[in-house]
Amino acid sequence: MSLDRFLYQLQLNNPNEPEFIQGVRVFLSTVEDRIRDDFRLSNAAVLERLTEPDRVLQFKVPWLNDEGRVIVNRGYRVQYNNALGPYSGGVRFHPALTLGTVKMLAFEQVFKNSLSSLPLGGAMGGANFDPKGKSEAEIMRFCQSYILQLWDAVGADIDILGGDIGVGSREVGYLFGMYKKLTHQHSGAFTGKSPDWGGTGLRAESNGYGVVYLLKSLLKRHNDSLGGKTIAVSGFGNMAHGVIKKANAMGAKVVTISGPDGYVYDPGGIDSTKLEYLIELRATSQDLVRPYSIEFPGTIYVEGKKPWEVECDVAIPCAIQNEIDVKEAGMLQANKCRYLIEAADQSCTEEAIQFLMDNSITYVPSKAANVGSVAISALELAQNTMKVAWSDSEIENRLQDIMERTYNLCRQFGSQNKEGVNYLRGANVAAFQRVAEAMIDQGAV
Numbered sequence: 001m002s003l004d005r006f007l008y009q010l011q012l013n014n015p016n017e018p019e020f021i022q023g024v025r026v027f028l029s030t031v032e033d034r035i036r037d038d039f040r041l042s043n044a045a046v047l048e049r050l051t052e053p054d055r056v057l058q059f060k061v062p063w064l065n066d067e068g069r070v071i072v073n074r075g076y077r078v079q080y081n082n083a084l085g086p087y088s089g090g091v092r093f094h095p096a097l098t099l100g101t102v103k104m105l106a107f108e109q110v111f112k113n114s115l116s117s118l119p120l121g122g123a124m125g126g127a128n129f130d131p132k133g134k135s136e137a138e139i140m141r142f143c144q145s146y147i148l149q150l151w152d153a154v155g156a157d158i159d160i161l162g163g164d165i166g167v168g169s170r171e172v173g174y175l176f177g178m179y180k181k182l183t184h185q186h187s188g189a190f191t192g193k194s195p196d197w198g199g200t201g202l203r204a205e206s207n208g209y210g211v212v213y214l215l216k217s218l219l220k221r222h223n224d225s226l227g228g229k230t231i232a233v234s235g236f237g238n239m240a241h242g243v244i245k246k247a248n249a250m251g252a253k254v255v256t257i258s259g260p261d262g263y264v265y266d267p268g269g270i271d272s273t274k275l276e277y278l279i280e281l282r283a284t285s286q287d288l289v290r291p292y293s294i295e296f297p298g299t300i301y302v303e304g305k306k307p308w309e310v311e312c313d314v315a316i317p318c319a320i321q322n323e324i325d326v327k328e329a330g331m332l333q334a335n336k337c338r339y340l341i342e343a344a345d346q347s348c349t350e351e352a353i354q355f356l357m358d359n360s361i362t363y364v365p366s367k368a369a370n371v372g373s374v375a376i377s378a379l380e381l382a383q384n385t386m387k388v389a390w391s392d393s394e395i396e397n398r399l400q401d402i403m404e405r406t407y408n409l410c411r412q413f414g415s416q417n418k419e420g421v422n423y424l425r426g427a428n429v430a431a432f433q434r435v436a437e438a439m440i441d442q443g444a445v
């Protein structure tokens with residue numbers, strides 16, 4: 001069957017899931033030539049099995065608000081593929097979350113985990129719950145209700161849950177607390193925990209560190225470095241925080257952050273004092289970036305826009321899927337951007353990716369850039385199993401090694417003779433091969 005026909009059929013089988021179809025289409029277009037004439041793959045129906053999750057859980061999440069009213073949200077967990085190891089992936093609380101987005105994120109997670117060379121399968125979960133403006137007690141009751149519906153389907157050897165948008169160490173604590181009460185086990189079923197009871201010292205910012213380490217490896221191959229680079233970042237959450245902190249440490253200057261309300265341009269750069277303020281801003285749970293520009297005179301707040309219209313050498317989207325379309329990719333090009341590293345999953349639309357590649361802007365997909373978050377989760381799990389605690393520097397050294405290895409894999413599989421390196425193709429082919437071989441080895445299951 002041709003790829004177009006396969007995708008047409010996939011769309012019919014999964015109506016109203018455009019993000020999922022987009023993720024599969026981008027992925028398959030880069031591995032198509034590997035698959036086309038491979039009898040082993042077609043005989044084992046690898047493609048058909050890879051585009052159908054192992055299991056989709058959808059459930060109601062009723063919880064009591066502070067006024068005593070019951071509110072009902074919709075929860076999900078998509079256990080996508082466990083050929084390489086137990087399912088593993090984040091939990092997202094966001095009002096616009098749909099099953100199609102969760103499936104896309106779980107599909108991406110399978111290959112991200114594969115690319116890390118670690119023994120982990122892929123999953124993703126979450127709920128259409130909006131943490132914005134909720135009290136501490138409401139957040140706790142919501143987390144407890146979410147895990148009450150899911151606890152018997154997850155576990156350290158089954159499915160490991162971590163953070164994502166709207167889910168940081170506070171939420172992981174509440175989810176884990178109820179899980180522990182129900183199972184009587186203090187096990188590594190969750191990552192992103194507080195370092196005081198099983199988490200790593202680097203906590204959430206390490207995801208962003210991994211992104212910057214990969215950028216460092218990339219620049220080194222271009223005989224370049226982060227020193228003196230101007231970086232545009234979106235979001236102001238955990239991922240953005242880690243990216244800004246590590247980019248600053250390596251001599252770069254980050255000049256933007258953003259939220260759903262707009263973006264802030266800070267020509268002087270977001271230094272360590274301002275970075276501390278970002279933590280305060282997040283703690284307000286208002287999800288607004290504007291107060292930053294009031295706190296720091298000389299910065300500019302631009303309402304309702306994204307930060308891709310400022311001059312920069314590197315763009316690192318750290319917020320949400322599809323935040324860069326072809327028009328915004330064009331603005332980045334006009335503003336001299338040379339590298340785009342996706343920290344948020346599926347940050348770019350298909351057209352934007354093509355535009356970047358056609359215009360010699362080096363594009364690195366989130367699948368590769370985000371391997372750091374997988375690595376940190378795996379290191380946390382290893383610590384929990386071995387009942388040890390590694391120092392921050394030990395963890396960071398391991399993270400650096402993993403990112404360098406990931407970069408080399410993408411380069412190896414993405415090299416195209418005179419045309420340079422296609423990192424999208426490199427990441428997808430390297431990740432696909434490992435998953436496909438494991439699936440064939442394990443038979444028709």
Ligand SMILES: NC(=O)c1ccc[n+]([C@@H]2O[C@H](COP(=O)([O-])OP(=O)(O)OC[C@H]3O[C@@H](n4cnc5c(N)ncnc54)[C@H](O)[C@@H]3O)[C@@H](O)[C@H]2O)c1
Nearest residue numbers: 163164165166235236237238239259260318319344345373
């Ligand atoms: N935390 C992790 O473990 C992890 C791991 C891998 C990938 N990621 C990815 O990184 C990205 C950011 O995650 P995070 O952990 O920083 O989450 P977070 O909740 O800490 O921050 C999310 C950020 O996105 C912004 N945002 C949300 N909706 C938006 C919208 N509609 N428009 C503009 N901005 C919006 C918020 O303002 C916030 O700054 C996500 O795409 C996530 O999938 C996170």
